[in-house]
Amino acid sequence: xxxxxxxxxxxxxxxxxxxxxxxxxxxxxxxxxxxxxxxxxxxxxxxxxxxxxxxxxxxxxxxxxxxxxxxxxxxxxxxxxxxxxxxxxxxxxxxxxxxxxxxxxxxxxxxxxxxxxxxxxxxxxxxxxxxxxxxxxxxxxxxxxxxxxxxxxxxx
Amino acid sequence: xxxxxxxxxxxxxxxxxxxxxxxxxxxxxxxxxxxxxxxxxxxxxxxxxxxxxxxxxxxxxxxxxxxxxxxxxxxxxxxxxxxxxxxxxxxxxxxxxxxxxxxxxxxxxxxxxxxxxxxxxxxxxxxxxxxxxxxxxxxxxxxxxxxxxxxxxxxxxxxxxxxxxxxxxxxxxxxxxxxxxxxxxxxxx
Numbered sequence: 602x603x604x605x606x607x608x609x610x611x612x613x614x615x616x617x618x619x620x621x622x623x624x625x626x627x628x629x630x631x632x633x634x635x636x637x638x639x640x641x642x643x644x645x646x647x648x649x650x651x652x653x654x655x656x657x658x659x660x661x662x663x664x665x666x667x668x669x670x671x672x673x674x675x676x677x678x679x680x681x682x683x684x685x686x687x688x689x690x691x692x693x694x695x696x697x698x699x700x701x702x703x704x705x706x707x708x709x710x711x712x713x714x715x716x717x718x719x720x721x722x723x724x725x726x727x728x729x730x731x732x733x734x735x736x737x738x739x740x741x742x743x744x745x746x747x748x749x750x751x752x753x754x755x756x757x
Numbered sequence: 758x759x760x761x762x763x764x765x766x767x768x769x770x771x772x773x774x775x776x777x778x779x780x781x782x783x784x785x786x787x788x789x790x791x792x793x794x795x796x797x798x799x800x801x802x803x804x805x806x807x808x809x810x811x812x813x814x815x816x817x818x819x820x821x822x823x824x825x826x827x828x829x830x831x832x833x834x835x836x837x838x839x840x841x842x843x844x845x846x847x848x849x850x851x852x853x854x855x856x857x858x859x860x861x862x863x864x865x866x867x868x869x870x871x872x873x874x875x876x877x878x879x880x881x882x883x884x885x886x887x888x889x890x891x892x893x894x895x896x897x898x899x900x901x902x903x904x905x906x907x908x909x910x911x912x913x914x915x916x917x918x919x920x921x922x923x924x925x926x927x928x929x930x931x932x933x934x935x936x937x938x939x940x941x942x943x944x945x946x
Contacts, residue, residue: 608902609874612881615901619933620787627780628824630772638775644941645782647793649775655797656774659804 705739706731712746721746768823774800776824781831788839789873795838803830880936887932893917893925894932 626632639649712718725742726734734742777800785791785799806812807827820826881902888894893915900914908926912919 609877611902611904612877613874615898616877616880617787618906619930620783620937622930623934623937624780624783625825625828627776627783628822628828630776630824635772635775638779642775642779642782645779645786645793647778647782647797652774652778652797653771655801656770656804659774659801659808660770 702736702739705736705743708743709739709746712743715746715749717749718746721749770804773804773824773827777803777827777831780828781835784832784835788835790838790842799831799834799838802834803827806830880940883936883939884929884933887936888929891928893921894929897922897925897929 627638642649642652709722713722722742731739778797781799782791782793782796785796804827807815807823807830813830815823815826817826820829881898885895885898888898896915897911900911903914905911905914908919908922911917912922915922917925
């Protein structure tokens, strides 16, 4: 009985492999024609016209500009806009930063009111006091915050 | 729709949906869960997820065509459904009678299992008759039933070149397809 069971199991397995191989053919248009697919669907009780209508609805939904599937398009547009703003940024920003330390600290204070800037400034000085930061580092921080200000303002 | 057309994203979604629905249907049917609504839902869910792009990316190296990729997604959905189904069956004691009835309607019964065994023996029998005149195919079927599935191992077992084994496998598949077609026609009439 056990041998017979093994034999049946083995037969079953082989048939499953062959069936799977035939199923895979459905995914290759050069192996199984659309007409054959439609005929088998109809035999099984499917309505091919309903399948067509449902597929058309899905494709329409995909192409709607404000549909739920368009998040990536919106994100991409936003990214393009950011790049545009960056490109418009005058190349002399670094030179616009004050040369003396008192001027740098004034500029930094002026940027604190910008949304999100205060948190960034605090994070920057979490492990070091402003006295420990060189003029170049201060200038670089001010430049970064200015770019961020330009970016955030017109987009969000 | 050619494979090239699929690769270039000039896609006929209607054809994709039909191919995937039949693909899902055949697989579910063999599992004793042949429900048209499920097959259709799995096919469209695979497409929807692909279009959504929040889901898994199409691995073009593993699945060179979109249909192959979507087929793998349908398989995943079926596997998840089966996993959920078997988990739910373990807690049927907590289910109300309506839900239980619904579940039982889709459960493969003992009767179905026996029927399937008979059908398996019948298909193998018909297949054997068909390949009787082709000694290589008869021998190939025997080694397969002995659990030797890899072409290289089949070639060794039959002392044949691997290229011959590939050809024989293709011939066997054509015979098998014909057997399935004949049986399907017989079931219809």
